[in-house]
Amino acid sequence: MNAMTLGLPLGEIKTFGPFGPKYEVGQPVRELEDGDWLVEVILVETNEKTEYRLTHLRNDPDAL
Helix, strand or coil, X not given: CCHHHHCXXXXXXXXXXXXCCEEEEEEEEEECCCCCEEEEEEECCCCCEEXXXXXXXXXXXXXX
């Protein structure tokens, strides 16, 4: 599965919840047993890469 198929906002900057740190949306990593996907995200302030659930990502606001 690729980013386009999942409807990922690839390269967009979002925040963890309304007041959390900013992150850039990366590529899908793997599908989970429950059907959700892990997506690579890059924390803007530290450039650290981590994985984040797609369902959570879709609920996070775009960064201002």
